[in-house]
Amino acid sequence: MYPGGRAPDPRRMKAMMRKMGIEQEELEGVERVVITMRDRELVLDRPQVMAVTAQGQTTYQVAGEVEERQKGAAASPAGGGASAPMPRYSEEDLALVMAQTGASEDEARAALGACEGQVAEAIIKLIG
Numbered sequence: 001m002y003p004g005g006r007a008p009d010p011r012r013m014k015a016m017m018r019k020m021g022i023e024q025e026e027l028e029g030v031e032r033v034v035i036t037m038r039d040r041e042l043v044l045d046r047p048q049v050m051a052v053t054a055q056g057q058t059t060y061q062v063a064g065e066v067e068e069r070q071k072g073a074a075a076s077p078a079g080g081g082a083s084a085p086m087p088r089y090s091e092e093d094l095a096l097v098m099a100q101t102g103a104s105e106d107e108a109r110a111a112l113g114a115c116e117g118q119v120a121e122a123i124i125k126l127i128g
Helices: 010-019 091-101 105-114 119-127
Strands: 022-027 032-036 040-045 048-054 057-063 066-070
Touching: 010 022, 091 105, 091 119, 105 119
Parallel strands: none
Antiparallel strands: 022 048, 032 040, 040 066, 048 057
């Protein structure tokens, strides 16, 4: 809730931030952000990333859907051949597509892969 009941004017807010020496910039074309921890990784595909610079220090704000995986889980290909592309959907997405369409796991995976992980598009593809 904002004082006075309405949100501040974006241009005015930007001018106030500039006066305080704070600069904000959205990074374009970010494909993936990976946060590596001791035992696992957090992966954000196609996230929105903002770089905020204040008092000479830049911080990054990352927003998007997170996929958690064991560290190194998709890093090494099986055998010596080319690795399969990393899926851009979660197991919950897969289960939803299977439940809504009655498709097998392989059919649902293929549809999600073809639709770049877009659940609604995969369901329409399988139903239509």
